[in-house]
Structures are given as C-alpha cells and as structure tokens.
Amino acid sequence: MTPERKAKFESVLSHRQPDLTIVLENVFDPHNISAVMRTCDAVGVQDIYILNTRIPRHKKWGTKSSSSAAKWLTVHQFEDLDACVAQLRSRYKRILTTHLSSDAVSLHHIDFTDSIALVFGNEHSGVTDEMRALADGNFIIPQVGIIRSLNISVACAVTLYEAFRQKNEAGFYAQRRMEDEQYHHLMEEWKGWNARAEAQNGEED
Amino acid sequence: MTPERKAKFESVLSHRQPDLTIVLENVFDPHNISAVMRTCDAVGVQDIYILNTRIPRHKKWGTKSSSSAAKWLTVHQFEDLDACVAQLRSRYKRILTTHLSSDAVSLHHIDFTDSIALVFGNEHSGVTDEMRALADGNFIIPQVGIIRSLNISVACAVTLYEAFRQKNEAGFYAQRRMEDEQYHHLMEEWKGWNARAEAQNGEED
Numbered sequence: 392m393t394p395e396r397k398a399k400f401e402s403v404l405s406h407r408q409p410d411l412t413i414v415l416e417n418v419f420d421p422h423n424i425s426a427v428m429r430t431c432d433a434v435g436v437q438d439i440y441i442l443n444t445r446i447p448r449h450k451k452w453g454t455k456s457s458s459s460a461a462k463w464l465t466v467h468q469f470e471d472l473d474a475c476v477a478q479l480r481s482r483y484k485r486i487l488t489t490h491l492s493s494d495a496v497s498l499h500h501i502d503f504t505d506s507i508a509l510v511f512g513n514e515h516s517g518v519t520d521e522m523r524a525l526a527d528g529n530f531i532i533p534q535v536g537i538i539r540s541l542n543i544s545v546a547c548a549v550t551l552y553e554a555f556r557q558k559n560e561a562g563f564y565a566q567r568r569m570e571d572e573q574y575h576h577l578m579e580e581w582k583g584w585n586a587r588a589e590a591q592n593g594e595e596d
Numbered sequence: 597m598t599p600e601r602k603a604k605f606e607s608v609l610s611h612r613q614p615d616l617t618i619v620l621e622n623v624f625d626p627h628n629i630s631a632v633m634r635t636c637d638a639v640g641v642q643d644i645y646i647l648n649t650r651i652p653r654h655k656k657w658g659t660k661s662s663s664s665a666a667k668w669l670t671v672h673q674f675e676d677l678d679a680c681v682a683q684l685r686s687r688y689k690r691i692l693t694t695h696l697s698s699d700a701v702s703l704h705h706i707d708f709t710d711s712i713a714l715v716f717g718n719e720h721s722g723v724t725d726e727m728r729a730l731a732d733g734n735f736i737i738p739q740v741g742i743i744r745s746l747n748i749s750v751a752c753a754v755t756l757y758e759a760f761r762q763k764n765e766a767g768f769y770a771q772r773r774m775e776d777e778q779y780h781h782l783m784e785e786w787k788g789w790n791a792r793a794e795a796q797n798g799e800e801d
Contacts, residue, residue: 399742400742429746432741433740433743434741499764536608536634536637537605538668541753542631545634548750549754553757555738556704559738
C-alpha cells in the first residue's frame with residue numbers, strides 16, 4: 392500500500408462518526424441504497440442498517456464494484472424489526488423516523504451533536520407503523536413547493552449534510568472518534584480491499 | 597380552481613426566493629435535471645438556467661408530465677455562455693461555480709442571504725473553464741470519505757437546503773419576496789396548468 396493510500400485510509404477513519412447511523416427500512420430500489428451509501432461515506436457515517444421486513448433481502452448492492460460505497464461501510468442487515476431496534480438501542484440514544492406526522496420536528500431543529508439513528512422508509516409506503524411505534528419521534532425536511540416529495544437519496548443527503556454541518560461546527564471532525572478496536576479492524580479490512588484491487592488492475596477509488 | 601388549490605398556489609408563490617437560482621451547464625442526464633428541478637421547487641427557487649454550450653438542447657424534461665417540476669419553474673434555456681452570464685449579472689449579485697479548485701470555499705461558509713447564482717457542471721467534465729473565468733468564485737461541498745464524488749442531484753440538494761436553512765433563519769420565508777408582476781403572471785400560468793389538468797383527469801400534483 393502506498394503511503395498516500397494509507398494516509399487516506401487513516402484520514403477517512405479518523406473522520407468517521409460513531410454516533411450517527413442511517414436505517415433503510417424496506418427501501419426497495421438498489422440505486423437509492425447505493426446513493427445513500429455514497430453520502431454516508433462522504434459525511435463519515437460508517438455503520439448503516441438495512442432492515443427488510445416486507446421486501447426480500449437485497450442482492451444487488453454489494454462489495455464487488457470498486458466504486459461501490461458498500462465496501463467502505465459496515466452494513467448491518469436485519470429481517471426482524473425488534474432485533475434491529477434492540478441493536479440500535481444498544482448503540483444510539485435516539486431513533487428518529489422520517490414519517491410525516493403532526494408531531495414531526497423540522498430537520499434543522501434536530502440536535503445532531505447527540506447520538507442518533509435516522510430511519511428512512513419504503514419509497515411508496517414510508518416508514519412502517521411498527522417502526523414508528525418503537526421510535527422516539529419523527530422529523531421532516533421542510534418543503535415550500537408544489538410537489539411535496541423528495542427522493543430518498545436526496546432526503547437522506549440533505550439530512551446527513553445538516554448533521555455534518557452541526558457536528559463540524561462542534562469540532563466532531565477535528566479528532567478521531569472511533570474506538571481503537573473498530574479503527575484497527577477496519578484498517579485491516581480496507582488494506583485487504585486495497586491489496587485485492589491492486590492485484591486486479593491497480594484501480595483506485 | 598378549488599379554494600384549497602388557490603391557497604396552495606398563493607402559499608408556494610409567497611415562498612419563492614427571487615435572489616437564488618441554479619445554473620446547469622451542460623448537465624447531460626435528464627434525470628439529473630428533473631431531480632434538481634424538484635429540489636428547486638421544494639426550497640422555493642423559481643428560476644433555473646439550462647445552459648448547453650457543448651451538448652444538444654434537451655428535449656426530454658418537459659411540461660407534459662404533471663409530476664414534472666418543470667412546469668412550476670421558470671426555465672431559461674441558453675446555448676450562448678456570454679448571453680447567459682449577462683442575464684445572470686443583471687439579476688444576481690454573485691455567480692459561484694462548483695468546480696474543485698484551490699480557492700474554493702466550503703458550502704457552509706457561503707452567505708445565502710445575499711443574491712446568488714450557483715453553477716453546476718457536466719457530470720464528467722464539470723464546469724467549463726470559460727464559465728469559471730466569468731464567475732466570482734468556486735465552492736465545494738465538504739467530503740471526508742473514500743469516494744470523493746457526489747451525484748449532481750445530491751450535491752445540488754445539499755446546497756439548496758443550506759441556502760434554505762440560512763434564508764429561513766433570516767426570515768426570508770416569512771413574507772412574499774417576489775415582485776407583483778411576476779407573482780400575478782405565474783398565478784395566471786399556474787391556473788392554466790391546473791384547468792388543463794382538471795379537464796384531463798382531475799389529477800393533482
């Protein structure tokens with residue numbers, strides 16, 4: 392591995408934010424999932440949850456393509472809502488969904504310096520009632536136009552960059568926040584990806 | 597037109613922001629353009645510039661589909677860079693591009709309470725050198741991940757929602773900002789769309 396590549400891995404891992412995650416509940420379109428993963432990578436979200444209780448487990452997004460963000464993220468797949476929420480509860484203080492509801496708060500009023508898991512639902516039916524019942528609240532992305540629907544990848548990007556802005560202002564990107572164990576584990580995994588990619592065709596992401 | 601529909605039109609037009617626009621320079625994919633238009637509508641950007649100096653004029657995004665955001669926006673099409681920039685100069689104080697460069701400022705350091713036009717470039721080659729030479733500066737969306745490229749529709753949404761956040765905090769959505777002439781002109785146009793849509797199948801956006 393080149394010193395530049397190693398420095399990039401160190402920099403990226405040092406900017407990951409262990410207290411922020413995205414949950415995609417029954418999100419159907421693999422392109423939406425891929426797009427969300429790219430934004431997770433871009434803002435430093437390492438862990439992402441794919442919860443499929445009403446649609447089959449996804450096969451399409453994978454770790455094969457070097458341009459796929461999936462291999463730089465820790466992807467947790469669940470088919471059971473309670474098991475998923477139990478793991479989220481053990482790792483994050485709050486769970487917020489994006490379902491429209493009267494008690495929804497605006498994105499810009501969420502405190503992203505606190506530990507949080509953000510749930511985005513199916514393209515058509517949104518977050519399930521069961522998930523909403525287990526979550527701590529809802530938030531909405533304010534909209535003032537004629538058409539009141541944003542694509543999931545757009546909604547998620549807008550949300551994640553508001554989190555980035557707040558966390559950056561609070562100094563969360565100024566020093567490594569990931570625990571040593573996860574840091575070293577991921578560094579070894581990434582070195583492995585890198586070696587395999589170089590062996591194949593010298594490709595770099 | 598129902599009173600509810602009229603009230604919605606009034607509300608939407610009252611939230612439009614005349615001092616903010618998006619310029620898509622040689623953006624190739626009609627899906628990207630459509631996605632950007634939806635976000636423009638969502639945050640209250642009425643005017644959008646489609647500047648094609650190196651690719652053919654688009655035909656695909658149009659006003660046929662009721663779900664298209666294009667018909668709720670004022671779309672300015674140009675094939676000549678100088679003519680486009682001249683019109684932008686007459687309407688907006690600053691022109692910023694998204695090209696990566698050493699003098700780029702971070703998105704979150706832009707003052708969006710000031711009048712501004714934001715230029716996004718081609719999916720592969722970015723903003724042209726000619727446009728950059730005529731613009732007032734560049735900005736970048738901060739990224740801390742492995743993969744350093746965001747889709748145009750995502751980058752534009754993240755940018756427009758930062759503009760929304762700042763303008764909303766500054767009270768820009770609290771009262772109508774559009775001039776009477778444009779307001780009444782658009783209201784008549786939208787009433788026309790609405791009448792045609794109702795005549796067809798009663799569809800609503």
